[in-house]
Amino acid sequence: MTSSGIRLRLSQAFRPAKPWCALAPRFETLVKESGLQHKNEAMRKIVSDGYFTSEECTVGLAATSGTVYVGLAIPEADITPLESLIANLMNHGEIGLAEYCYGIGNCDTILKGNERALLKALGRRPARILLGEVPDSKNDDSVPPPKGHARLLKHYIGKGAEVFDVICKSLMDHAYVASQLAYNGGGGCALRLESGDIVRAPGIVVEGEPIISAAQAALVGLRANGLVDPGAGINASKVIEAAICSGDNEQAGVAAVELVRSLWPSITLRVESEVNCTPLQPQPRA
Numbered sequence: 001m002t003s004s005g006i007r008l009r010l011s012q013a014f015r016p017a018k019p020w021c022a023l024a025p026r027f028e029t030l031v032k033e034s035g036l037q038h039k040n041e042a043m044r045k046i047v048s049d050g051y052f053t054s055e056e057c058t059v060g061l062a063a064t065s066g067t068v069y070v071g072l073a074i075p076e077a078d079i080t081p082l083e084s085l086i087a088n089l090m091n092h093g094e095i096g097l098a099e100y101c102y103g104i105g106n107c108d109t110i111l112k113g114n115e116r117a118l119l120k121a122l123g124r125r126p127a128r129i130l131l132g133e134v135p136d137s138k139n140d141d142s143v144p145p146p147k148g149h150a151r152l153l154k155h156y157i158g159k160g161a162e163v164f165d166v167i168c169k170s171l172m173d174h175a176y177v178a179s180q181l182a183y184n185g186g187g188g189c190a191l192r193l194e195s196g197d198i199v200r201a202p203g204i205v206v207e208g209e210p211i212i213s214a215a216q217a218a219l220v221g222l223r224a225n226g227l228v229d230p231g232a233g234i235n236a237s238k239v240i241e242a243a244i245c246s247g248d249n250e251q252a253g254v255a256a257v258e259l260v261r262s263l264w265p266s267i268t269l270r271v272e273s274e275v276n277c278t279p280l281q282p283q284p285r286a
Contacts, residue, residue, distance in 0.1 A: 010046070012026065013068075017226050018225065022069075024066030030042060044130075047131060048103075050105070056080075056109055058072075058085040059085075060085050061100070063094070071088055080112065081102060086118050086212070087217040091221050091224065098126055101131065107132055108131050108133070118206065121151065125145070152204065167280060170243075172243040172272055175245035179214070179245040184248075186203025186210060187213075187247035188245045189214035189242065190244075191239045191242050192242070193227060200221070204217070215255070241268045243271075
């Protein structure tokens with residue numbers, strides 16, 4: 001299969017409405033029609049051949065759904081490709097990462113401290129698809145990885161699932177819902193665009209540090225949902241209103257507010273603590 005043939009099939013798998021996400025059946029078709037044997041071969045080729053970017057890229061396989069996600073750097077928000085991949089998985093409600101490929105060309109990217117922390121917070125460390133020689137094999141085992149509901153990316157069952165079944169009447173309601181899905185009190189952020197689209201996302205705090213603020217995760221949502229043209233800056237998304245619901249981690253809330261104000265200084269921004277938000281009404285049953 002030629003490079004142009006694979007590129008065409010990529011556009012059919014990673015569709016314009018979800019350019020950073022390929023559902024399992026679509027990706028499996030891409031693998032088959034490209035003459036490859038396994039998903040990990042296609043994931044490696046996507047990164048090594050630079051189909052999405054000429055810079056560093058991450059491609060990951062969700063553990064249960066089999067959906068394939070892309071993570072790219074967002075310089076305006078200081079987000080690395082692996083951080084955006086994890087935020088992308090969390091925004092889509094995935095419950096684990098099975099394997100991932102991260103690098104540029106034939107070089108595997110050396111993981112940074114925050115990236116290591118995110119992978120460890122998953123509980124079950126994903127397999128890494130290598131582009132060349134493994135750049136580092138450090139693995140901090142001094143603290144055991146979290147288990148069960150202490151993990152990043154997990155099932156929301158029982159009482160926790162109620163947050164999915166509510167009526168959001170305001171943008172702050174969306175931010176509050178996102179905050180209830182945040183990791184370790186990372187808070188939530190909701191953005192309203194000129195088009196009427198709303199993007200909401202939870203923040204991620206690991207060991208007391210806001211690794212990915214809710215505003216950073218919302219920017220990933222803008223890119224991953226095709227609400228910003230691929231070649232345009234994040235400001236081209238035409239955000240007109242933002243709401244931030246701060247969780248238990250004060251630093252995470254401050255980071256989210258500062259990022260929104262730096263990117264869109266003239267928009268309406270509402271900030272509340274989740275303890276001050278009114279409980280939402282459940283959806284009426286049929």
